[in-house]
Each structure stands twice: as structure tokens, then as C-alpha cells.
Amino acid sequence: IVTGKQVNALGYYPNRAPDDEVVVQGELPHALGQGESVRVRVAETYTDPVGYTTKNGELVWDRTLGRPRNEVTLPEGWMLTETTVPAIISLDEQGRIVCRFTNPRNDEIHVVLKARRRGVTS
Incomplete structure (x- = not known):
């Protein structure tokens, strides 16, 4: 988990994220070719003191x-x-x-x- 500012500094995402947002970044097992896609499963854990x-x-x-x-x-x-x-x-x-x-x-x-x-x- 990184900030939008850190992700934007990488320079390879076409759409910029707001600098102060939290961004999830991961590595794929291999580079994707033109027109290729991959399914990504995200699991998250968080606490909910307000709920x-x-x-x-x-x-x-x-x-x-x-x-x-x-x-x-x-x-x-x-x-x-x-x-x-x-x-x-x-x-x-x-x-x-x-x-x-x-x-x-x-x-x-x-x-x-x-x-x-x-x-x-x-």
C-alpha cells in the first residue's frame, strides 16, 4: 500500500491518482502483452471502530x-x-x-x- 504520490512518481500509469490517496499496488507474475488481460483477486483486512x-x-x-x-x-x-x-x-x-x-x-x-x-x- 502506497500513496498516490508514490504511484504517480513511477510514471507509467496513464491516469494520475490524487497524491494523498491510498493506493494498492502489486506485481503480476509476468508482463502483459498487447490486448492481454489478467484477473486480480484482492483481499483486505481492516478494523471498523466507527461501525x-x-x-x-x-x-x-x-x-x-x-x-x-x-x-x-x-x-x-x-x-x-x-x-x-x-x-x-x-x-x-x-x-x-x-x-x-x-x-x-x-x-x-x-x-x-x-x-x-x-x-x-x-
């Missing part, structure tokens, strides 16, 4: 997801109590709950997850 809130001891995550496949991992020690969108639910290697969402649409899906601390009853 998570707690209300009355309940963790609420409220966000739209636009990618075709998305994974949301709950913080350690929390159990899922509600999801507004169907998901595949599993545990990661650290025992945290992972919700996998598929978005077949050309726009975003609005997901609200709710969770409670494990071992706490309401």
Missing part, C-alpha cells in the same frame, strides 16, 4: 458491505445473537465468531450484527 457500538451491554455492528464476499470477525469473548442478513457462521482458529456474507447484488447489503459477551445472560 461497532455497545448499547446496554450488547455489541452492535451496523454497516453496508459492497464486495461480493465479506467476512466479519467478532471480538474475542463475544457470541452472535442476531444478524439481519443470512451468513455462514463459524469459529476461527482463535475461537472468535466469523460471519461470512455473500452479496450477489450490484449494490450494497446493509448488515446489522448483535452480540453479547459469552457467559453473560440477559
Whole structure:
């Protein structure tokens, strides 16, 4: 991950990126010939401190997801109590709950997850 300014300095992209934007740059296994194309799969991980809130001891995550496949991992020690969108639910290697969402649409899906601390009853 580099800045637009760093990418622009390379001089081989036809369209300039704004200097202060974050840009993802990668290397392909080989140079592409005229008219050739290649499919690139991008995976990203980020935290979302704005999307998570707690209300009355309940963790609420409220966000739209636009990618075709998305994974949301709950913080350690929390159990899922509600999801507004169907998901595949599993545990990661650290025992945290992972919700996998598929978005077949050309726009975003609005997901609200709710969770409670494990071992706490309401």
C-alpha cells in the first residue's frame, strides 16, 4: 500500500491518482502483452471502530458491505445473537465468531450484527 504520490512518481500509469490517496499496488507474475488481460483477486483486512457500538451491554455492528464476499470477525469473548442478513457462521482458529456474507447484488447489503459477551445472560 502506497500513496498516490508514490504511484504517480513511477510514471507509467496513464491516469494520475490524487497524491494523498491510498493506493494498492502489486506485481503480476509476468508482463502483459498487447490486448492481454489478467484477473486480480484482492483481499483486505481492516478494523471498523466507527461501525461497532455497545448499547446496554450488547455489541452492535451496523454497516453496508459492497464486495461480493465479506467476512466479519467478532471480538474475542463475544457470541452472535442476531444478524439481519443470512451468513455462514463459524469459529476461527482463535475461537472468535466469523460471519461470512455473500452479496450477489450490484449494490450494497446493509448488515446489522448483535452480540453479547459469552457467559453473560440477559
